[in-house]
Amino acid sequence: MKFRIHLCLQIIVCFAALQNAIAAEEWELVKDGDGVAVYESRWEGYSENQYKGVSVVEQPIEVIAAVLSDIASYPEWFYRCTEARKLKDNETSVLDFQLYIVINVPWPFDDRHGIFHAQTTVEPVSEKIVINSAARAEFDIPPREDYIRITNSTQRWILEKLTLQTTRITFINQTGSSGSMSAFITNLGSQATVYQSLINMRSVAGRPRYEKLGAELKDRFN
DSSP: HHHHHHHHHHHHHHHHHHHHHHSSOOOEEEEEEEEEEEEEOOOOTTTEEEEEEEESSSSOOOHHHHHHHHHGGGGGTTTTTEEEEEEEGGGOTEEEEEEEEEEOOOOOOOOEEEEEEEEEEEETTTTTEEEEEEEOTTSSOOOOEEEEEESSEEEEEEEEEETTTTEEEEEEOOOOOOTTTOOOHHHHHHHHHHHHHHHHHHHHTTTTHHHHHHHHHHHHHH
């Protein structure tokens, strides 16, 4: 019980720091194409930068939420993700859970894997959904040869309902270097993750199963 309380306090502090950093930094447009704008800013206290991608898609907000909730499908659209699964034993609720992911990293670097704690906030008044996730170094996972543990990564998804059929998606990625990877290479990967994941998400969101899953989510939270 004490561990759970301590963990919750750590997560609250982490997400509060993320929100303050995002609000305080000035964002510079570094890439704009295929309906996705990517911005870069300093990540306070780190040599790496943080990246923000923004895209408006012709899909209802509940459909985009359905894509994000379908953890097993992440390898189909999340940039360089080859494996993803929800950890059922550590699931508090549909809005608060942990997931395990594996990221393929180009040679000569080792692939990455880690556990993220995800928390979702549904804001009915502002018609917004916010999903915060952070890598958790304290949770045990079986070691894998030639894999490096992700311990310093925080991500935020913000879904904003513009119309019944239109959603603005904002994806913010803060990821620190690990292993022998330099900050420069990490920045390239973080920027590509934001940009390509948003493009890929748009393509999979039109699949019929997400319309059905989105309707189920909408009924659950209405």
